[in-house]
Amino acid sequence: MSLAEDLDYSLFNDYINGFMMSKVMFTACELGVFDLLESEEFLTFDVIAERLGTSSHGMEQLLDICVTLKLLKVEMKRGKALYQNTELATLYLTKSGSKSQYNMLLYMSKTTYSCWNHLTEAIREGKNQYMRTFGIPSNDLFEAIYRSEEELTKFMHGLHEIWSINGRDVITAFDLSTFTLIYDLGGNPLRSIVLQCINLCVQCYPGSAPFTLHQFLEFIIHLGDFFRDPIPEADLYILARVLHDWADNKCVQLLRSIYQACKPGCGVLVVETLLAEDKRGPLTSQLYSMNMLVQTEGKERTPTEYHKLFTQAGFQDFQFKKTGKIYDAILARK
Missing domain, CATH: 1.10.10.10 (Winged helix-like DNA-binding domain superfamily/Winged helix DNA-binding domain)
Structure with missing residues (x-):
C-alpha cells in the first residue's frame, strides 16, 4: 500500500x-x-x-x-x-471533577447509545427510535426522554455539567445587562446559567443588572409545559437546547407564544449548536443533529434556518454568535 x-x-x-x-x-x-x-x-x-x-x-x-x-x-x-x-x-x-461530565456520559451510555443501535431504522422512517429501544411510543416525546425519575435526574445533572463548561461563553456572547427578569422555558437546568448570568452581568456591568433572589425563584416556579401553559411575562426568555427537539411548526408555535407574551424590547436567548450554512459541519453539530433524528422530532439548524423561524413568529431583530465551543448563542428581540 x-x-x-x-x-x-x-x-x-x-x-x-x-x-x-x-x-x-x-x-x-x-x-x-x-x-x-x-x-x-x-x-x-x-x-x-x-x-x-x-x-x-x-x-x-x-x-x-x-x-x-x-x-x-x-x-x-x-x-x-x-x-x-x-x-x-x-x-x-470523576464525579467530583471540577468540570465533571460523569452524568452526561452515563446518559449517553444508557440512553443515547441504545437509541443509536437503531440509526438505520431512524433514517429509513424519519422518526425517533424510543419505541424500538424502550417500548415507548415515538409521539410521546416527554415520556420517552423523562421515562423515570432517575432518568430525568441523570439527564438534568448531565445538562448542568455541560453548562459548567459552555455556559460562560453563551451568556457573555451578548450584553444581557438590560434584562432584569429572566425565565427559562423548557425545564433545562438553567439554574447554573442564570446564576452565571447574574454574576457576570454584575461583574461586567456594575450597577446595571438589578437581579434579585426573588426573581430567580420566580424563574424556577414558572417552569411548565410551554405548549399548553400561558407564557409568563419577562424581559428575557432562555431556550437552551429546546428548539432542536422540535419540528419547525412546533418551534414557530412556541416562539409566537413568546412574542405575544412579551413587550417590545424583550428578548429571546437561544442556546443551540449551529450548523454551517451548507450543513457540512461542524462534525459535532452534524452528529448532534443526527441524534435529534434518533431521539426527538427535531434537528440542529443553520443560523438562516433559525432566522426564518423567528421571522415567522414575528421577531425582527435577530443576531447570532459562534462561541467556539459546542454551543452557540442567538438573541432575538421584539
Missing part, C-alpha cells in the same frame, strides 16, 4: 472502532474506575477489580485500553502495573 493508502486505511479504521472507544470510556465511568483512582492512586488491576466487583481479566483489559486512550497512566513497580488517573480523567470523568 502507498503512504496515502496507509493513511486512508488508518482513518477508516479509526471510524470503524470509534464506538468501541466511546463505550470503553462509558463503561469505566459506570464501573467507578476513575472515582476509585481519584481516592486511591497507584492500584494494580486485581485490586481495582476486587474493589469494583469485576473479573480481573476484564478489568486488566479495560485499564490498559484506558491507558492507550490517555485516560489513565501506568507505572511499573516490582513487575506490577500501577494505574492512576490522567488529568483529563480527573477533570471530566
Whole structure:
C-alpha cells in the first residue's frame, strides 16, 4: 500500500472502532474506575477489580485500553502495573471533577447509545427510535426522554455539567445587562446559567443588572409545559437546547407564544449548536443533529434556518454568535 493508502486505511479504521472507544470510556465511568483512582492512586488491576466487583481479566483489559486512550497512566513497580488517573480523567470523568461530565456520559451510555443501535431504522422512517429501544411510543416525546425519575435526574445533572463548561461563553456572547427578569422555558437546568448570568452581568456591568433572589425563584416556579401553559411575562426568555427537539411548526408555535407574551424590547436567548450554512459541519453539530433524528422530532439548524423561524413568529431583530465551543448563542428581540 502507498503512504496515502496507509493513511486512508488508518482513518477508516479509526471510524470503524470509534464506538468501541466511546463505550470503553462509558463503561469505566459506570464501573467507578476513575472515582476509585481519584481516592486511591497507584492500584494494580486485581485490586481495582476486587474493589469494583469485576473479573480481573476484564478489568486488566479495560485499564490498559484506558491507558492507550490517555485516560489513565501506568507505572511499573516490582513487575506490577500501577494505574492512576490522567488529568483529563480527573477533570471530566470523576464525579467530583471540577468540570465533571460523569452524568452526561452515563446518559449517553444508557440512553443515547441504545437509541443509536437503531440509526438505520431512524433514517429509513424519519422518526425517533424510543419505541424500538424502550417500548415507548415515538409521539410521546416527554415520556420517552423523562421515562423515570432517575432518568430525568441523570439527564438534568448531565445538562448542568455541560453548562459548567459552555455556559460562560453563551451568556457573555451578548450584553444581557438590560434584562432584569429572566425565565427559562423548557425545564433545562438553567439554574447554573442564570446564576452565571447574574454574576457576570454584575461583574461586567456594575450597577446595571438589578437581579434579585426573588426573581430567580420566580424563574424556577414558572417552569411548565410551554405548549399548553400561558407564557409568563419577562424581559428575557432562555431556550437552551429546546428548539432542536422540535419540528419547525412546533418551534414557530412556541416562539409566537413568546412574542405575544412579551413587550417590545424583550428578548429571546437561544442556546443551540449551529450548523454551517451548507450543513457540512461542524462534525459535532452534524452528529448532534443526527441524534435529534434518533431521539426527538427535531434537528440542529443553520443560523438562516433559525432566522426564518423567528421571522415567522414575528421577531425582527435577530443576531447570532459562534462561541467556539459546542454551543452557540442567538438573541432575538421584539
